[in-house]
Amino acid sequence: MKNKISASTATGSSSSVSSSVTTSKPAHSSPVPSSADDAAATGSGIGMSKSTNRNAMLSRPVHRTLQNFLLIWLDANFDESKDYYKKAIQHLRHIVATITTFTDVDQCIDFLSDIKYEKVFMIVSDTLGQYIIPEIQALPQLDSIYVFCYNQFIDERWTETISKVKGVYTQMEPICESLQIDRENCDRAMISISFNGIDASFMYTQLFKEVLLEIDDDDTKSVKELVDYYRLQGDIDGNHIDKFEQEYRHHTPIWWYTAPYFIYSTLNRGLRLMDVDIILKMVFFIRHLHRHIQNLHREQQQSSTNTMVTTPFQVFRGQGLSFENFEKMKRTKGGLMSFNNFLSTSRTRDTSLGNFARPAALNDPNSVGILFVMTIHPTLCAASSIPFATVSKVGYYKDQEEEILFSTHTIFRIEHIERIHDDQTDRLWQVNLILRGNDDHDLSRLTAHMRNEINSKATRGWSKLGLIPRGEQLI
Structure with a gap:
């Protein structure tokens, strides 16, 4: 400078x-690498050992x-x-x-x-x-x-x-x-997004998700390991850590995920950077949150007053997107993209546009404002086991808006991209997406061979985790 x-x-x-x-x-x-490619180049230790021993994976006390x-x-x-x-x-x-x-x-x-x-x-x-x-x-x-x-x-x-x-x-x-x-x-804005055909991580993160959800550990021990890890780093407010340790079982996973503490931010960062130290400490919470969404989805689908059971509907999400990712998105039009985290959406277009997409376009010269318009076909979700749930009654901020939460690594097809007219900015765009199932032909073709290879060599989650290919240095 x-x-x-x-x-x-x-x-x-x-x-x-x-x-x-x-x-x-x-x-x-030392900064944490933005990807495992950077980790491999810098020797930062973000890469995971091939060891299948869980304790070996968790025993590297690196400050992050x-x-x-x-x-x-x-x-x-x-x-x-x-x-x-x-x-x-x-x-x-x-x-x-x-x-x-x-x-x-x-x-x-x-x-x-x-x-x-x-x-x-x-x-x-x-x-x-x-x-x-x-x-x-x-x-x-x-x-x-x-x-x-x-x-x-x-x-x-x-x-x-x-x-x-x-x-x-x-x-x-x-x-x-x-x-x-x-x-x-x-x-x-910093939720990780990957694009099929451009990002090699697109396929690997889908397999990574599958393996993470298979791992079943001692939850009490996992909570203790997580809070000890947070205390070791010294960054998180000690009162919030104590609250999590003492009250974790008193609240639902969705409550913790939507609460203004540290769970959302740290999970977001871990999945964005594929930071193995953070992810492995939070495997139990990822599993709990996924199952909570699954259970709510099942309950809400059985409700006679729920119009989202059989009728297609739209949800919205506003956020900023870097120029780099926006260019990737335009190149992938017609193809698949994945949000590599749990995905919060709204039933209200004006909220997503006015509170998130438009401010991102106006306030950040390094990004564009995106209004995602997502079309959901409930029958496809049921056939493909894609869980989502209305969480306004169970989240930390109850009844503030009708929020729909999707489980992690949900896949969409990019249908249409168009500029939204605005007198103050030309960096505001609408992107129309259609939810795709895990059995989407393009995705199945990409992952089937690798999944079979992994399953033939290991039967348990921790063992499989070490077999996900390192060719692209995902982990």
Whole structure:
């Protein structure tokens, strides 16, 4: 990064300052690879041993970032010993697990520039913001900026042309409110998508899902291993970890998945990066969540008042999509794509468009806003064992909207792509999808041979996991 600005220049002070890191993560820790290809190249250890011993797979205590995002706070006056800053950090950590603070501009720029596989939210003082924001605003890893000032009468005009600046704030509470929304949008946009014929991982992730759902472990032991792992990383709020350990059986898997804690974010990250350490710790939860959706699906299909039993219907999902993935999607038109996570959708088009797709197009210059319109044929779902369920009555946020949750790695065929007219952006698109079954001819042809080969060599889930081909370095 050129033209770095020292803190002494930016603040008018000649005294030297240093950065303060509020987490146990070092400022220049090694980033987690975005794919297993990167892992193989860097030797990061994300690749899984061929060993079929479960304990061997789980026994590598490597510190990792556990969410798709982190928060940077740059303020020349930051002092964690002061009560105000201490309380602010406590509030912020309920929203973002990993927070790194700086008082030095150069160190902050260096740290931010090194981040490759997470999105970054940034709080910056108005004094330093005027110097650093023009320098960093184009970085694709930088998602949102919150300018924090002590003088509500400052001139805000310099921020109005920078789309990543979400506002100028004099209180921490509205920053937390905005950060909560931006965090949810970030997680939504970072769900992994693979395209048949372009991404080699498309076929392998389907087999990976099948094997994961076969694994049946001691759930009590698995919960303990998961919370111990979270505590070891030091990123997740300790109160949230305690709550999960003590109350896991008191709530349903869908409740935990939709709750504002850490399960959704960490599972999303693990499946996006195929981070084996995270996935293997969460196998039990993936299985529990899948079975919960299956059971709800069965109950709801038997309801005499459920119109979704036999009649085709549409659900919607709004999100941001990188230019790279959008180009892949256009090249795959007519072909298959997979959402490589559990998939949240809405029955309300306006909610998906207005709250998610359009803001992504307006606020992120590095992505397009996508409104997915998904047509679901219930008879196909029944024949192919594709579970989905209405979760508005059982989720954490009850009765807020009619949310339909699909199990992991659901496959769709891309039917149509067209631009949505909008006076403020030309980066808003509608993509029409049709749900396809696991017995889709194209998919079956791709996976049948490999599935038979794996099944002929192993009979148990943990053994099969080590047999999924490493040719593409998926795991």
